[in-house]
Amino acid sequence: MIYYTLPLLHKQATLEMVGGKGMSLSKLLTAGIPVPEGFHVTTASYKIFVEKNHIQPHINKLLDGIDSNNTSQLENVSTQIGMLFHNGEMPQEVSDAIKTAYAGLGNIAVAVRSSATAEDLPDASFAGQQETYLNIQGENEVLDAVKRCWVSLWTARAIAYRVKNGIKQEIVALAVVVQKLAFSDASGVMFTLNPINGRRSEMIVNAAWGLGESVVSSLVTPDTIVVDKNAERIVSYEAANKEIMTVRTSDGTEEIPTPEQLRKKHALTRNQVMRLTQLGKKIEKYYEMPMDVEWALEKDKLYIVQARPITVLPPEWTLPEKDVIYTKGSLAEHLPNPVTPLFATLGLEIVNRASALLWIDMFGKSAKKLLPENGAYTIINGYVYLSANSKPLLIAVKSLSPRSLRRALTNSVARWETARKEFEDVIKQWEEKPMHMLNAHQIMEGIQTVFYGACIYFTRIQLTLPAASISETLFTKFFQGAARRAGITDTSVLLLGFDTIALQSEKNLWDLSEWAKQNNTLGFYLKSNPATKIAEDFKSSILPAEVSQEVWIEWKSRINAYFKEFGCTAYEFDFAYATPQEILTPTFESIKAFLEEKGENPYSRQIAFEKRRKQAENEILQQIGGHRKKLFLKLLHWAQNTAPMRENAIYLMGMGHPLIRRMLQEISERLLTGGAISHLDDIYWLTKTELETLITQLDKNIPLSNLSEAIPARQAEHDTFRGYVSPSQLPEKNKKAVxxxxxxxxxxxxxxxxxxxxxxxxxxxxxxxxxxxxxxxxxxxxxxxxxxxxxxxxxxxxxxxxxxxxxxxxxxxxxxxxxxxxxxxxxxxxxxxxxxxxxxxxxxxxxxxxxxxxx
Structure with missing residues (x-):
C-alpha cells in the first residue's frame, strides 16, 4: 500500500519514506518527548508528483555536464527546475491525502519543513540544505508550501552539494513534515555537550525571543547558557543584546526589532532551563549520542521541534596534571600547529631539558615548586602548551623581584649578541663535518646537539626580550598624552624603519630584482613565469631555453648567496616543517612583485619611516621639558635599541633548522634505502624510540624494521588535531568556555x-x-x-x-x-x-x- 501521508508517530515510517527530519521526530515521540502534533508527507507524494508531471527527464537534461563550481550556471538551472515544480499539477490522490491530514489538525497555523532522505544522518550531514516555511494556514497554502519544499531540493547549493559528494540526482526524493506551529514566546537550540570545549558533562543552550528562525539563521546573537548536566545546575548565563526577533504575520513570518525592555532580559527562567536540560538528557540517552536539538517555549510549555546527531564531535581538552595552568605562551607561540611524533618525543624532551635550566636560573629553589612533573612544555591533543603549577603569587614575586628585573632589563642587546654567537659556533662546528662520512649515531648526536643549542638560545633570549616590550610599554604609557597633543595617535611610529635582519633580507631581494631588470632575458623570464615554475627550474639541472647559461649561473649564485645569509631561519620551531631554503616560492614571488612594480621599494620605505620618526620625536619634544625631556629621551633610546633586537632574536631562533633538516634527511635516505620507510619525510612520523632502534640497526648493518604501515594513521590523527581550535588557556577562563x-x-x-x-x-x-x-x-x-x-x-x-x-x-x-x-x-x-x-x-x-x- 502506498502512503502519501502518515501521522508523525506511525510504525510504518522509514527513513526512505519520511526523511531524516521526519524519522527524528517520530523517534522523539516514541521516546515520550513533547513534539508539536503533525503529519508526514511521504517521499511517495514527491515521486508521483515528479512522475505525473514528467519532471525528471527535464532535470537530467539540465544537469548533464554541470560544473559544481559555476555559480551562475547552477542558479540558472535551479530557477528552471523551480518553474517545472511551480507549473506542475498536484496529483488528486496526494492533495486529498494532505487536505485530510491537515483537517485532522484542525486547520491551524503550521510549520512546513523539508525532510531529505540524505539529511541529518551521522555519516552524511546534510542539514540546512532545504527550506522551512512557518505560519502557513489554509489547505491551499499548505499544498503550496509542500510544493515549495520540494523545489528546495533543487537549490543551486543543494545541486552543487550532491555533485561534489557524488550523490545521484535522480534517486533523491524529499519528504515534508507538517506540524502545529508553536506560538513561541522564546526558542532556540541546545547542544547536549559543550561544542566549544568538548566537555561531555556540559550542555549549551542558546535562547532568543520569538520563533527559532532568527537563532538557526544566525540573525540574532542569542543568550548562551552553560549547564552542568550531571549536577543539573546553571554554570553561567550570558544574556545577549537580542536586537531582532522572528514573529508571525498574517501571511508568514518576519524579523522585527525586539522591544527595548526584552533585549537584555533572560529569555528563559532557571526552571525552564532545568526542564530543557532534563529533556536534553532524555533525548541523548535515547539516541545514545550527543545531539543538536531545536526547541520552542509556548506559554511555559516546552516543545522539541528537531533533534539531530552532532556529526563532528569537538575534542575534550583533558588536563594532564591537576593544579597546573597551561597556556599558548612563550615557545608554544612558535608551535602553532599540532606537532609531529618526532618533535613530540625527541624535540620536546630537549626543549624541556633546556627550559628546566632557565627555570632554575629564574626562580632558584622555587623552580621545583613551579615546574610541573611533565616539564615546562607538554602536549594536549597534539598542541604544545607552556605549563606551570598554579602559584601566581610565587611567580609574580620571583619574576618581579629587583634582582630578576635588573637582570632582564640591563645589557639585553649585548647578552643577545653573546647568545647568538654561541649558537652560531655550535652550528658551524657541525656544518664542517662531512655528513656522508658519519654513521647514523653520530648524525643523531649532531641533530640533538644543534637542536639543544637552539633551545638554549631560546631560553637566553627569554631574558633579553622583556627589555624590548617593557621599554616600549613604559615610554608609550608615560608619553601618550604628549604624543596626542603633538597629533601623533600611534607611538609605534617612533620604533619603525630600523635595519632588522628581515628588512635587510627584503632589501637584498630588491637588489636582486634591480639586477634582474638589467638582464632583459632574465627579467622577461621571471615576469612571464609563475613563481612555482621558477622554483622548479631553479632546482633542476636543465637550463631554461630563454636565459643564457652565463646569466643563469650568476642568477643561481646570487640566490644561493641570499639564502646563505638570510635563509637560516624557520617558519615553525617543529623541525618537521620545511625552511625558506626549501620552500623557494615566497622568495621568487617577492622578486616578481618588485620586478612588476607591485612591491614597495624597501629603501624608500625605510627613509620615509626615518623621516617620520625624527619628525615625531621633535614634535613630542616640543610638548615636554626639563626632567621629562631627559626621561623621554632615555626611554626612547632604550626602546629604539631593543626593538630591532626583538625581531632579530626571533628571526634567528630557527638558525639551526636547515642543518637539522639536512642531517635528518641524511638518516632518512639511509632508512629509505633499507626499506624502513616509504618517503623521505616519513622520518618525522616516527617516535624517538623507533628512530633510535632503526639507527642501531643501520650502524650494525642488520635488516631494518619496516615502520611505513604505522605512518598513515599518525598522519590522519595529526589532520584531526589540526581541525581543532586549541584554547589559549587551560583550564579555560569561564567566559571563554561559554x-x-x-x-x-x-x-x-x-x-x-x-x-x-x-x-x-x-x-x-x-x-x-x-x-x-x-x-x-x-x-x-x-x-x-x-x-x-x-x-x-x-x-x-x-x-x-x-x-x-x-x-x-x-x-x-x-x-x-x-x-x-x-x-x-x-x-x-x-x-x-x-x-x-x-x-x-x-x-x-x-x-x-x-x-x-x-x-
Whole structure:
C-alpha cells in the first residue's frame, strides 16, 4: 500500500519514506518527548508528483555536464527546475491525502519543513540544505508550501552539494513534515555537550525571543547558557543584546526589532532551563549520542521541534596534571600547529631539558615548586602548551623581584649578541663535518646537539626580550598624552624603519630584482613565469631555453648567496616543517612583485619611516621639558635599541633548522634505502624510540624494521588535531568556555573580534595559510590568515593587503611588520583559520579589531 501521508508517530515510517527530519521526530515521540502534533508527507507524494508531471527527464537534461563550481550556471538551472515544480499539477490522490491530514489538525497555523532522505544522518550531514516555511494556514497554502519544499531540493547549493559528494540526482526524493506551529514566546537550540570545549558533562543552550528562525539563521546573537548536566545546575548565563526577533504575520513570518525592555532580559527562567536540560538528557540517552536539538517555549510549555546527531564531535581538552595552568605562551607561540611524533618525543624532551635550566636560573629553589612533573612544555591533543603549577603569587614575586628585573632589563642587546654567537659556533662546528662520512649515531648526536643549542638560545633570549616590550610599554604609557597633543595617535611610529635582519633580507631581494631588470632575458623570464615554475627550474639541472647559461649561473649564485645569509631561519620551531631554503616560492614571488612594480621599494620605505620618526620625536619634544625631556629621551633610546633586537632574536631562533633538516634527511635516505620507510619525510612520523632502534640497526648493518604501515594513521590523527581550535588557556577562563566570545553575528554576517594592532580597513579575498606548505597558494593582494607568523614569513607581507591571526598581540611580529607595511592587522581572533575559508571576501578593520566574513 502506498502512503502519501502518515501521522508523525506511525510504525510504518522509514527513513526512505519520511526523511531524516521526519524519522527524528517520530523517534522523539516514541521516546515520550513533547513534539508539536503533525503529519508526514511521504517521499511517495514527491515521486508521483515528479512522475505525473514528467519532471525528471527535464532535470537530467539540465544537469548533464554541470560544473559544481559555476555559480551562475547552477542558479540558472535551479530557477528552471523551480518553474517545472511551480507549473506542475498536484496529483488528486496526494492533495486529498494532505487536505485530510491537515483537517485532522484542525486547520491551524503550521510549520512546513523539508525532510531529505540524505539529511541529518551521522555519516552524511546534510542539514540546512532545504527550506522551512512557518505560519502557513489554509489547505491551499499548505499544498503550496509542500510544493515549495520540494523545489528546495533543487537549490543551486543543494545541486552543487550532491555533485561534489557524488550523490545521484535522480534517486533523491524529499519528504515534508507538517506540524502545529508553536506560538513561541522564546526558542532556540541546545547542544547536549559543550561544542566549544568538548566537555561531555556540559550542555549549551542558546535562547532568543520569538520563533527559532532568527537563532538557526544566525540573525540574532542569542543568550548562551552553560549547564552542568550531571549536577543539573546553571554554570553561567550570558544574556545577549537580542536586537531582532522572528514573529508571525498574517501571511508568514518576519524579523522585527525586539522591544527595548526584552533585549537584555533572560529569555528563559532557571526552571525552564532545568526542564530543557532534563529533556536534553532524555533525548541523548535515547539516541545514545550527543545531539543538536531545536526547541520552542509556548506559554511555559516546552516543545522539541528537531533533534539531530552532532556529526563532528569537538575534542575534550583533558588536563594532564591537576593544579597546573597551561597556556599558548612563550615557545608554544612558535608551535602553532599540532606537532609531529618526532618533535613530540625527541624535540620536546630537549626543549624541556633546556627550559628546566632557565627555570632554575629564574626562580632558584622555587623552580621545583613551579615546574610541573611533565616539564615546562607538554602536549594536549597534539598542541604544545607552556605549563606551570598554579602559584601566581610565587611567580609574580620571583619574576618581579629587583634582582630578576635588573637582570632582564640591563645589557639585553649585548647578552643577545653573546647568545647568538654561541649558537652560531655550535652550528658551524657541525656544518664542517662531512655528513656522508658519519654513521647514523653520530648524525643523531649532531641533530640533538644543534637542536639543544637552539633551545638554549631560546631560553637566553627569554631574558633579553622583556627589555624590548617593557621599554616600549613604559615610554608609550608615560608619553601618550604628549604624543596626542603633538597629533601623533600611534607611538609605534617612533620604533619603525630600523635595519632588522628581515628588512635587510627584503632589501637584498630588491637588489636582486634591480639586477634582474638589467638582464632583459632574465627579467622577461621571471615576469612571464609563475613563481612555482621558477622554483622548479631553479632546482633542476636543465637550463631554461630563454636565459643564457652565463646569466643563469650568476642568477643561481646570487640566490644561493641570499639564502646563505638570510635563509637560516624557520617558519615553525617543529623541525618537521620545511625552511625558506626549501620552500623557494615566497622568495621568487617577492622578486616578481618588485620586478612588476607591485612591491614597495624597501629603501624608500625605510627613509620615509626615518623621516617620520625624527619628525615625531621633535614634535613630542616640543610638548615636554626639563626632567621629562631627559626621561623621554632615555626611554626612547632604550626602546629604539631593543626593538630591532626583538625581531632579530626571533628571526634567528630557527638558525639551526636547515642543518637539522639536512642531517635528518641524511638518516632518512639511509632508512629509505633499507626499506624502513616509504618517503623521505616519513622520518618525522616516527617516535624517538623507533628512530633510535632503526639507527642501531643501520650502524650494525642488520635488516631494518619496516615502520611505513604505522605512518598513515599518525598522519590522519595529526589532520584531526589540526581541525581543532586549541584554547589559549587551560583550564579555560569561564567566559571563554561559554561561547566563542570572539565571534558575534551582525546583520546576518559572522564577525570575528580580536585585537586591532595596525589601523586601516580593507576588503579582499582571504588566503588561509596553515603552514609553509600552503605558501604556494598565496595570491598577492589577498588577506593573509594564519595562526601566527614569525619573521621568516615577512616577505609575504609585502604583497598582502591585511593580516589576521589566531594568536598574538600588539607587540607580536605580525603587528610590528603590519604597521611597518602600513596594512591593517587584527590579532588574537582565536578561530580565524577555522572560521574563514580560502577565497571568501572578508573585511578587516584594524581600528575596531574586527574581521567580517562578507560571504
Amino acid at each position: 561561547s566563542h566570545a570572539t565571534q558575534i553575528q551582525k546583520d546576518g554576517k559572522i564577525v570575528l573580534t580580536g585585537i586591532g594592532t595596525s589601523t586601516g580597513v580593507v576588503t579582499a579575498p582571504a588566503c588561509v595559510l596553515n603552514s609553509p606548505a600552503d605558501f604556494d597558494k598565496f595570491q598577492p593582494g589577498s588577506i593573509l590568515i594564519a595562526v601566527t607568523t614569525t619573521p621568516a614569513w615577512t616577505q609575504l607581507f609585502a604583497s598582502a593587503s591585511a593580516i589576521v591571526t589566531d594568536i598574538g598581540g600588539p607587540l607580536s611580529h605580525s603587528s610590528i611588520v603590519a604597521r611597518e607595511y602600513g596594512i591593517p592587522a587584527v590579532m588574537a581572533t582565536h578561530t580565524a583559520t577555522r572560521s574563514i575559508k580560502n577565497g571568501q571576501m572578508i573585511t578587516v578593520d584594524g581600528s575596531e579589531g574586527t574581521v567580517t566574513i562578507d560571504e
